[in-house]
Amino acid sequence: xxxxxxQQFILNEVRIHNKVLLTDMADLLNVSVDTVRRDIKxxxxxxxxxxxxxxxxxxGFNNYNPIGKKIYSLEKKALIAEKAMSLIKEGQIILLxxxxxxxxxxxxxxxxxxxxxxxxxxxxxxxxxxxxxxxTIFIGGRLSKDSQITIGGSAxxxxxxxxxxxxxxxxxxxxxxxGLTEFDWEIVQMKKAMIHSSRKVVxxxxxxxIGSMQRYKICGAEDIDVLxxxxxxxxxxxxxxxxxxxxLL
Amino acid sequence: xxxxxxQQFILNEVRIHNKVLLTDMADLLNVSVDTVRRDIKxxxxxxxxxxxxxxxxxxGFNNYNPIGKKIYSLEKKALIAEKAMSLIKEGQIILLxxxxxxxxxxxxxxxxxxxxxxxxxxxxxxxxxxxxxxxTIFIGGRLSKDSQITIGGSAxxxxxxxxxxxxxxxxxxxxxxxGLTEFDWEIVQMKKAMIHSSRKVVxxxxxxxIGSMQRYKICGAEDIDVLxxxxxxxxxxxxxxxxxxxxLL
DNA sequence: GCATGATTTGCAATTTAATGCCATTTTTTT
DNA sequence: AAAAAAATGGCATTAAATTGCAAATCATGC
Numbered sequence: 001x002x003x004x005x006x007q008q009f010i011l012n013e014v015r016i017h018n019k020v021l022l023t024d025m026a027d028l029l030n031v032s033v034d035t036v037r038r039d040i041k042x043x044x045x046x047x048x049x050x051x052x053x054x055x056x057x058x059x060g061f062n063n064y065n066p067i068g069k070k071i072y073s074l075e076k077k078a079l080i081a082e083k084a085m086s087l088i089k090e091g092q093i094i095l096l097x098x099x100x101x102x103x104x105x106x107x108x109x110x111x112x113x114x115x116x117x118x119x120x121x122x123x124x125x126x127x128x129x130x131x132x133x134x135x136t137i138f139i140g141g142r143l144s145k146d147s148q149i150t151i152g153g154s155a156x157x158x159x160x161x162x163x164x165x166x167x168x169x170x171x172x173x174x175x176x177x178x179g180l181t182e183f184d185w186e187i188v189q190m191k192k193a194m195i196h197s198s199r200k201v202v203x204x205x206x207x208x209x210i211g212s213m214q215r216y217k218i219c220g221a222e223d224i225d226v227l228x229x230x231x232x233x234x235x236x237x238x239x240x241x242x243x244x245x246x247x248l249l
Numbered sequence: 250x251x252x253x254x255x256q257q258f259i260l261n262e263v264r265i266h267n268k269v270l271l272t273d274m275a276d277l278l279n280v281s282v283d284t285v286r287r288d289i290k291x292x293x294x295x296x297x298x299x300x301x302x303x304x305x306x307x308x309g310f311n312n313y314n315p316i317g318k319k320i321y322s323l324e325k326k327a328l329i330a331e332k333a334m335s336l337i338k339e340g341q342i343i344l345l346x347x348x349x350x351x352x353x354x355x356x357x358x359x360x361x362x363x364x365x366x367x368x369x370x371x372x373x374x375x376x377x378x379x380x381x382x383x384x385t386i387f388i389g390g391r392l393s394k395d396s397q398i399t400i401g402g403s404a405x406x407x408x409x410x411x412x413x414x415x416x417x418x419x420x421x422x423x424x425x426x427x428g429l430t431e432f433d434w435e436i437v438q439m440k441k442a443m444i445h446s447s448r449k450v451v452x453x454x455x456x457x458x459i460g461s462m463q464r465y466k467i468c469g470a471e472d473i474d475v476l477x478x479x480x481x482x483x484x485x486x487x488x489x490x491x492x493x494x495x496x497l498l
Numbered sequence: 499g500c501a502t503g504a505t506t507t508g509c510a511a512t513t514t515a516a517t518g519c520c521a522t523t524t525t526t527t528t
Numbered sequence: 529a530a531a532a533a534a535a536t537g538g539c540a541t542t543a544a545a546t547t548g549c550a551a552a553t554c555a556t557g558c
Contacts (some may be wrong), residue, residue, distance in 0.1 A: 002268055003516075004306050015317050022534080032518050035537075046312070047356075053525065053534065059315065059379055082351055122378070122387075126316055127372055129394055138371075138399050140389020140407050150387050154407065156391050252506075271544080281508050286545075302515065344539065 006031070007039050014049045014058045018123065019142070021055040076230040080204045081105040083249045084168060087202060090114055092165040096124050097194055099148035099170025100204040101204045102129060109134060118164060120150040120190065132157050144186065151186040159193040167198035173212040176240035179220035181213050188216045195219055202226040210237050221246070250278065256288050270304040287292075315375045316397055320349045322455055325479040329453045330354040332477050332498045334416060336451060341414040345373050346443055347398035348419025350453045352376060358383060367413060369399040369439065389432055390490050393435065400435040402447045408442040415448030418473070420454040422461040425489035428469035430462050437465045444468055451475040459486050470495070 006029055011224035013020045022040070026033040036228050050059055081104035088094060096102045098121035105135040106127040109115065113133060119125055120139035141155025169191060173181045180203065182188045195201050195218070203224045210229065227241055228249040238248055255278055262269045271289070275282040293300035299308055304479045307449045312320040320326065330353035337343060340363055347370035355376040358364065362382060368374055369388035377385040390404025418440060422430045429452065431437045444450050444467070459478065476490055477498040487497055 002270070002301060002303050002306065004301050004310060005268060008311055011313065012313070012317075015313070015315070031471065033534085034519080035517060038517085048313075059376070122371070122374055125392060126375065129316060129371070129392065129397060132394070136392040137403070138389050138392055140387050140399070140404070143374060143378065143385040143387055145381070148378060150389070154386070155389070158403065158407075282544085283509080284507060287507085 001029070003039070005224060006035075007043055010036070010039055010056070011043060011048055014056055014160075019055060019057045025055075048206065050142045076206045077101045077104045077204075079230040080206065080228050084202065084204050085109075086249075087112075087166060087226065088115070092116070093118070095164040095167040095194055095198055096121065097168065097170045097191060098124070098147055099172075101206065102168050104170060105204065118162060120155055120159075122148045122150075122226070127193050144184075147187060149187070149190065151190050156193045158188055159190070159197050162197050164198050166200045166202055167194050168202050168204060171203045171209060173209055173211050173214045174203065174205055174221060174227070175211055176212060176221055176244075177215065178213050179223070180218040182216050182218055183214045185216055188218050191218045195223065200225045206226045207231050207235075207237055250280075252288070253401075255284075256292055259285070259288055259305070260292060260297055263305055267310060268304060268306045288317045314349060314352050314372045316372045318349070318372075318397075320352070322457070323353070324457045326350045326453075328354045328479045329455065329477050330357050333453050334358075334410070334450065335498075336415060336475065337362075337364070341365070342367070344368065344411075344413040344416040344443055344447055345370065346417065346419045346440060347396050348375070348421075350455065351417050352451070354417060369404055369408075371397045371399075374459060383458045386457070393433075396433070396436060398438055398439070400439055405438055405442045408439070408446050411446050413447050415451055416443050417451050417453060419445060420458060420464045422451045422458055423452065423460050423470060423476070424460055425470055425493075427462050427466065428472070429467040431465050431467055432463045434465055437467050440467045444472065449474045449476060453477045456480050456484075456486055 009029065010020060010025055012156055022033050022036050025036040028079045029036065040051050040056045043049050049056045077100055084105050085108055093116040096106060096117060103123050106124045109131055110130045111133060115134045117128055117134050118139060120141065122143065125136055125138050128134050139150055139155050139158050141150030142152040144151050170178055172183065182191065201224045203226065205227060207229050217236040221241060222244050224246060226247040226249060229238065231238060232246050241248060258278065259269060259274055271282050271285055274285040278285065287301050289305045292298050298305045299310060309319050309321055312318055312323045326349060329350055333354050334357055342365040345355060345366060352372050355373045358380055360380045360382060362385045365386065366377055366383050367386045367388060369390065371392065374385055374387050377383050388399055388404050388407050390399030391401040393400050420429055421432065431440065443486040450473045452475065454476060456478050470490065473492050473495060475496040475498060480487060482497050490497060
């Protein structure tokens, strides 16, 4: 196998997953990690990806958390995404907020399923490009560099003009009494607008985030219709949500 | 077997597989690897493929943009992008249409330059994410899967609400008398709206596209302010544009 | 037909590049 | 602070490139 092929492969993996692990690449390509490291170093020097400790990430899609940890919670997010899939039916209009869990969901949407999909998230839009039967409508606005979604008046304005069947609301913090909270004020505004534009609100949320709280409130826990976690339905952490008319998945 | 035949065969293999191994070719053609090496060297010198350690790959083998399309005539586009850079000044508000030439331009924008940048192009937005001082505003709308830009009423609407200093209008076809033309009607609408929102219209355009024509008209050649090509200013192809009050770069 | 010169091809010696391995240092995680 | 994972730099091994050279092939003009 040519060096160029290998590098192309790595680049391709990065394009698809937004990140790669050195060890995975070494495994898949049957070369030593040193070689992959050298390849990634070259690709980094030629600005085709960004080298990070343990692997590489695609340019622009900055992974602020270390890559190893990310992979770990990725499994939970994958599980949540699988569950979320069961809520989606052919022909529906859905709205995907940002966040890596929703990105996992977007990745899993079958190419053959006819859907209309609104999103303010750049990585999700990129992911949806490859799904031939999904019509993607991007919510325009000012791009926030760290969350990689559009925010601001123009985006909220565009949201105010739509009504979708289901909104998958990437959730950073959820608390039985305090509800859904966020660190960033502008994102709060976006999420409020999203809830307002949706008939049904689904909150995919990994268990670590249950019970946590941040500065600004988006809505009460009772305002969401479905809570999806990677936990089994009888888990203690979910107890507090059981008499709230929330469907637990 | 003639040398010509052999080289044609190699070229064909490259076209089909995007790569060839030196040893495979030597085997298939029953000649020594030295011969194949010499053939590949010749083909490389005449720009028909790219020679690499151990074989050859097709031209443009690793010219991928962030979303995964190959960029052809990268060199020319890079040159145009460099020229275009000279038109941009700190603090300006610019509008970048889609197209790979503009993508090259976006790639070159210095991270430290303060700019506000509107774009309906997904790859360009991704590229701009990593530029810390550039505020990016994404024009929302329906995403066209092949051009990877947003189109449709919503996008045009958003464009109608802005006014920028310079618009870099990726150009598919330009003709001295027929003006700028496009194949896709929806993109025509977008480009018309972009022109309308801009004080100054710049058309970066590789020389192959000069003189060509497509189905729908965007605007007359005289409606653009600057034409940037990779050619020298005295090139014959540019003659027709010289008495049109267009700045040539 | 065949001698001549140019081109093409294969071979061998040498140089260069790619890869893997390992000891050491740095970074990350616990 | 200790342990684990990853990065770095040096070195050895192997594969490939380069160069020079000689043999083979070819076109040509006589």
